[in-house]
Amino acid sequence: MALDRILLGHFRNHRETSLDGTAPFNLLVGQNGAGKTNVLEALSFLAPGRGLRRAALADVAAQDGPGGFAVSADLTTPSGPVRLGTGTAPERPGRRIVQVNRAETPAVRLGEWLSLGWLTPAMDRLFMEGAGARRRFLDRLVLAIEPGHARHAAQLENALRERNRLLAEPFEPDPAWLDAIEAQLAEAGAAVAAARHRLIEALSGALAQWPDQPFARPDLAYAAGGPVDRAALVAALREGRRRDRAAQRTLTGPHRDDLVVTMAGKQQRAAECSTGEQKAMLIAITLAHAGLLDDDRPALLLLDEVAAHLDPLRREALFDRLRAGRAQVWLTGTELAPFSGILDEAAVWRVSGGHVERAWPAGAQPRE
Numbered sequence: 001m002a003l004d005r006i007l008l009g010h011f012r013n014h015r016e017t018s019l020d021g022t023a024p025f026n027l028l029v030g031q032n033g034a035g036k037t038n039v040l041e042a043l044s045f046l047a048p049g050r051g052l053r054r055a056a057l058a059d060v061a062a063q064d065g066p067g068g069f070a071v072s073a074d075l076t077t078p079s080g081p082v083r084l085g086t087g088t089a090p091e092r093p094g095r096r097i098v099q100v101n102r103a104e105t106p107a108v109r110l111g112e113w114l115s116l117g118w119l120t121p122a123m124d125r126l127f128m129e130g131a132g133a134r135r136r137f138l139d140r141l142v143l144a145i146e147p148g149h150a151r152h153a154a155q156l157e158n159a160l161r162e163r164n165r166l167l168a169e170p171f172e173p174d175p176a177w178l179d180a181i182e183a184q185l186a187e188a189g190a191a192v193a194a195a196r197h198r199l200i201e202a203l204s205g206a207l208a209q210w211p212d213q214p215f216a217r218p219d220l221a222y223a224a225g226g227p228v229d230r231a232a233l234v235a236a237l238r239e240g241r242r243r244d245r246a247a248q249r250t251l252t253g254p255h256r257d258d259l260v261v262t263m264a265g266k267q268q269r270a271a272e273c274s275t276g277e278q279k280a281m282l283i284a285i286t287l288a289h290a291g292l293l294d295d296d297r298p299a300l301l302l303l304d305e306v307a308a309h310l311d312p313l314r315r316e317a318l319f320d321r322l323r324a325g326r327a328q329v330w331l332t333g334t335e336l337a338p339f340s341g342i343l344d345e346a347a348v349w350r351v352s353g354g355h356v357e358r359a360w361p362a363g364a365q366p367r368e
């Protein structure tokens, strides 16, 4: 299995939770507030970034715990098991520690081991929010396929921060210094833009090959926030210095990109579609993306409260598609009924009050 022997220590309402004996489908079932999404969030910290809630690290540590948290899991790879771990120490609750086989490593490198995707109820607002949320969404999809994207995105962010800082100074910035920063910005920016563009092309291709899927079909387009070519971006940045100085921020570049989604057939912008249509398009994108994952790295797909909202036909289509994919899937729900189509192939985990117990189907208890 992609991930197994999962441990959560002082992670939100989980004091000490272990999940052992995972399956291709894993169902986390329990009442509202039991701690199901918290398990998904813990798993999402096995990727670079801030996890599926984008929470501050200090908020993640259990309120009644020692102040830090820990998440670890065994990952099955072609070259044997690898132990991934992450968390914070009580004395520095804002600093994330990442370990691979117990050796500390930068968080961006987690992407080299595991492809991770998720769909949560909070993402229902993706098409209504500002472009930043869609860029983050897009970047996560890219990252699952191209782990080097995390490094380029971090370089872009650093160069942007530095350029904006220089432009905000009361005196005229040193042009040679600006030249150097803009060269870095354009180098990383062109790589980020190209990767986003490749992803949208690949997703569009995958969606076109799956015309009879029962979810509303999205058309995807890349709206570039500036020139995508490195040399053209360097020129645009240099030309825009005076304007950007007045605005006190950089007004051109991939940090202003957007993902434009339209519902195919209707030709209606996603933001104007119904909530159900928007959700269906997100599911279609998520499933198309899962089909793009290569065999190089194990993959994980976290689907929070997705199944219960679908009618039986779409639920079965979702399960069929997931079954055909290669990602280990984690689904949450308040009851088992929506999962009847996959119960005999799933590991069922009962979640209650921050505890998780493996539930065995009647007659299938393991022998001690």
Ligand SMILES: Nc1ncnc2c1ncn2[C@@H]1O[C@H](COP(=O)(O)OP(=O)(O)OP(=O)(O)O)[C@@H](O)[C@H]1O
Pocket (backbone or CB within 6 Å): 011, 012, 013, 014, 030, 031, 032, 033, 034, 035, 036, 037, 038, 039, 059, 060, 061, 062, 063, 064, 332, 334, 351
């Ligand atoms: N830092 C924290 N320390 C302790 N408990 C926390 C912390 N953060 C959140 N919680 C608790 O975790 C619980 C929510 O867990 P979670 O979001 O995983 O629920 P859920 O099972 O997914 O519920 P639902 O079905 O309503 O989505 C809440 O009771 C909340 O108070």
